[in-house]
Amino acid sequence: MIPLASPLAQYRSHAVAIDDAIRRVLDSGQYILGHDVERFEGAFADFCGTVHAIGVNSGTDALALALRALDIGAGHEVITVSHTALATAAAIFETGATPVLVDVDPRNRTIDIAGIEAAVTPRSRAIVPVHIDGQAVEMDAVLAIAKRHGLKVIEDCAQAAGGRYQGRRLGALGDAGCFSFYPTKNLGAIGDGGMVVSSDPSLAGRVRRLRQYGWDERRRTNEAGFNSRLDALQAAILLAKLPRLDEANERRVAIARRYASGLAGLPLTLPAIRPGGEHVFHHYAVECDESQALFRYLAGRDIGAAACHRLPVHRHDGYATRVIVPPAGLPVTESLAARVLGLPIYPELNDADADRVVAAVRAFFTSGR
Ligand SMILES: Cc1ncc(COP(=O)(O)O)c(C=O)c1O
Structure with missing residues (x-):
């Protein structure tokens, strides 16, 4: 079986460092926040080129806490x-x-800049650009609109740890950047984890308080907060993996290149790389008229493709009535939802298996249908 992503292969390729880190934390007796979390926060801030990094419980919490720290809420x-x-x-x-x-723009699949401008109202407070699949958003355009309308920018970097835009790490461009360390992510933990990075001291300080009931350093509060702490085991594991994140992303890019040359000429739209961006290929998502048939064909050959974002947010029953959608709808999003298929990609995927994926996709178009 060639899976879509492989946290197990990730663990195995980092096993010595991860096992050491776990043993060290177990022997330290400090299992929540503390020294290991602070070390990882420092290393991750340096990696991103920000002044602050605050470890939290998940990528979802990172986004919610960053928004709250900017006073964004009801209304x-x-x-x-x-x-x-x-x-x-x-x-x-x-x-x-x-x-x-x-x-989204049909080529890069990231937020459509004209769409942002059209969506601004007096109630707008922030833009959350998503570096989807590892593709960098056109951040200079987003930041220019935000500045013009007095909006905050919180980057959703959950799928793009290590990516860059115009030479700067994603997460360091907006008011804050939010990361997920879900095990399949480019920097994956062995459990849940997330991070807010920012160079704004007041935003960072507020996230730091909000992640633990609202406590300041003296355990006093002047506002209510949450429990969204990063645990020391995850922090130590992530710190052990961080030095090899760029190398892991380079391997993802090499696999993407191999796919691009192997799949050329087929009736597929291959992922683009935005000029000025460094894609880190969290997903390698192709577009195809027959995506469901291709999915079934690959599954029958033990290849774990997956529909990435097949059900966009506004099509989820639990969310549909609570979101605002433009009057003209979201035609590119709808088309992607019907057509996108992610092929296996993770740093430990070897060339022979990548070639097997290519051969199976080619066989589908030549003889499999
Ligand atoms: C784009 C995006 N944003 C946010 C998240 C949330 O991260 P988590 O699962 O750690 O809460 C994820 C991960 O699932 C994601 O892919």
Whole structure:
């Protein structure tokens, strides 16, 4: 079986460092926050090029806490995309604000810049651009609109740890960047985890208090908070893996190149790489008129493809009536939802298995239908 992603292969390739880290934390007796979390926060801030990093319980919490720390809540609108993980919208709901969903650009699959402009109202407070599949959003355009309308920018970097835009790490461009360390992510934990990065000291300080009941350093509060702490085991594991994140992303890019040359000429739309962006290929998502048939064909050959974002946010029953969608709808998002198929991609996927995926996709188009 060639899986879509393989946290197990990730563990095995880092086993010595991870086992050491776990043993060290077990022997330290400090299992929540503390020294290991602070070390990882420092290393991750340096990695991203921000002043602050605050470890939290998940990527969803990272987004929700960053929004709350910017005073965004009930009565406010937050502009984002529907072509994303449900978590992006769930985090906005958690604050009491309303997600305003705009379409994506068909080539890069990231937020459509004209769509943002059209979605701004007096209630708008923030934009949450999503670096979907590892593709960098056109951040200079997003930041320019935000500046013009006085909006905050919280980058959803859950799928893009290590990616860059115009040479800067994703997460360091907006007011805050939010990461998920869900095990399949480019930097994956062995459990849940998330991070808010920012160079704004007041935003960072507030997230730090909000993640633990609202406590300050003296365990006093002047506002209510939550429990969204990162645990020391996850932090130590992530710190052990961080030095090899760039190498892991380079391997993802090499697999993407192999797929691009192997799949050329087929009736598929292959992922684009935005000029100025460094894609980190969390997903390798192709578009295909027969995506469901191709999915079944690959599954029958033990290849774990998956529909990435097949059900966009505004099509989820639990969310549909609570989000704002433009009058013209979200045609590109709808088309992607019907057509996108993610092929296996993870750093430990070897060339022979990548070639097996290519051969199976080619066989589908030449003889499998
Ligand atoms: C784009 C995006 N945003 C947010 C999240 C939320 O992360 P988590 O699952 O850690 O809460 C995810 C991960 O599922 C994601 O892919």
